[in-house]
Amino acid sequence: MSNPSLLILAGDGIGPEVMEEVKRVIGWFGEKRDLKFDVSEDLVGGAAYDKHGVPLHDDTMAKAQEVDAVLLGAVGGPKYDDLDFSVKPERGLLRLRKEMDLFANLRPAQCFDALADFSSLKKDIVAGLDIMIVRELTSGVYFGEPRGIHIEDNMRVGINTQRYTEAEIERAARAAFDLAMKRNKKVCSMEKANVMESGILWRDVVTEVHADYPDVALSHMYADNGAMQLVRAPKQFDVILTDNLFGDILSDCAAMLTGSLGMLPSASLGLPMANGRPKAMYEPVHGSAPDITGQGKANPIACILSFAMALRYSFDQGAEATRLEKAIEKVLADGARTADLMGPEDGTPISTTEMGDVILAAL
Amino acid sequence: MSNPSLLILAGDGIGPEVMEEVKRVIGWFGEKRDLKFDVSEDLVGGAAYDKHGVPLHDDTMAKAQEVDAVLLGAVGGPKYDDLDFSVKPERGLLRLRKEMDLFANLRPAQCFDALADFSSLKKDIVAGLDIMIVRELTSGVYFGEPRGIHIEDNMRVGINTQRYTEAEIERAARAAFDLAMKRNKKVCSMEKANVMESGILWRDVVTEVHADYPDVALSHMYADNGAMQLVRAPKQFDVILTDNLFGDILSDCAAMLTGSLGMLPSASLGLPMANGRPKAMYEPVHGSAPDITGQGKANPIACILSFAMALRYSFDQGAEATRLEKAIEKVLADGARTADLMGPEDGTPISTTEMGDVILAAL
Ligand SMILES: CC(C)[C@H](C(=O)O)[C@@H](O)C(=O)O
């Protein structure tokens, strides 16, 4: 039997730097744990635009459809800010999500004990925090039609469409309930059903799906209140289920609570392929961080933890994923810190590669 | 000349309780500062629905159009959760905003020194915080058409439309720049121009309007990053300009940073009326808080500060507004605390009326 396949799309900014460390970790698992992967690499985002004039080449798209999992770094940068909307780096990422049909975006917001002091929130509010946000990723206002800018009565008008079918809501809800069953059995669904009909449908369908999960406690919250509650008392949540746009904002808010943005991974999962594995892409929650690109300052942990999620969700290697996560907890407990995890008076940070070194050593 | 007119719509839940204290404050200004108002009262939200079967009676709407300013308490409550969308308490509020054309929603997020400890954020992150959020309030996905739930291929589909004209963006932007000129001369505009064309138009129009305000520094931020930055380092902001839906979420997030949700007022302003005053409605940022309704626990300060905003923005009484705000700062510094401003071990809170008493005494 051939090895499972990985496509690495390192992308822009710090993407390639942090991905270097992931490659070393992948190598380690092949050598020491006999978990071998066939790894190929390609371009996405600005890097793809520079070479091909599009942020994702059709050949790359085809490859992504064939592999067992895609590992993505980050896309975007000021160099590409003035590009036309249709070829912006983000369009490459959005095309991958849409064409691979990766409807369930899993974004854990976890506060690492060793880093609880580093949050802008008080330690007791965030210590031990462990939320899983399930964001619908292939629909809503990101993809709804009609969209665009046109002229009406001599005036520009900008339009986007929030659109959800019950099938789209249902599959995202199932993903959230399934996860909750393996966690603390609580789902909080967030929308604006008080002002948006699409939110009413969201609430209704989630409530219907809930009937299949009698062991899970379901609550509903308006998204504005959700943002408040995340800041006020985030530990009240277990799994948060929300749509594409609210999920974008609420997951970034939740990520920042932990004080460890450079630490947070994500998984985007779709339907099962012929081999039973879900279509999948894994990427850090942080962006391309152009301000620190090429300086060896980037924290590779979010990207490495994304690979841990790949081990767990694509390759059924939960124990190996935990091994990797524990190694990372250990190096943090031992005091290893990249620049993003330090205040100005906290001494000298280690580099991206040095963080990779200590993680490999801890494994 | 007749007195300026106020329409009080106390609404639901704690709305009537906190509004009682506002009425006493209005009375004080009439008696002691010779600032007399003609005050009338009417129903909105669930209270209006209970009496009229609609969350805002046409007669009330007509009155609101005629007065110099509306003071609103809060709308909504679990009793009305199962009502049809078209008669939900929120529709009354949204109708007022839309028909009065209150396009500029001003939401200050201020951290009161005496309360800095009470935030879930670390004191140094929020002490002295003073942000003004300008939220567009009459357009966007709240009001865009088409909207609704319909059947397509035997499946329910929920649709809402995000729609902005350049005129709508322009007037909101002007409101933000005008405010910035009286503050620290910084505007940060937030949208998702990386994924939404309406966001591109937003960014373009704001940039064009900026040409008329060379003294103001303008920056743009994606709304997800905005949520992050609000949590990470909120003091980087002066005025934040954003659309209706992002404004709903980001302003609640910002409000919670201050730890003083029961303290935050808002003003919703429209075009000038014949007498030169803007159409205006003032309301606390907090909701109807059904869990504490009728127990004398509610904090009336947000609602009283909303009246202070009315003094400033509708009646050009900035000095009197400051007098009221200073009185509130003083009672807080002296230790007056309603239940929402206390931890479980902080002693006995004072009641809604007692808070009103000490504020009147401080005036
Ligand atoms: C880069 C951008 C298109 C993307 C999004 O808006 O979804 C990002 O913010 C994210 O959350 O993954």
Ligand SMILES: CC(C)[C@H](C(=O)O)[C@@H](O)C(=O)O
């Ligand atoms: C009550 C609700 C309709 C309203 C909104 O969504 O605008 C509220 O959340 C607000 O922010 O004023």
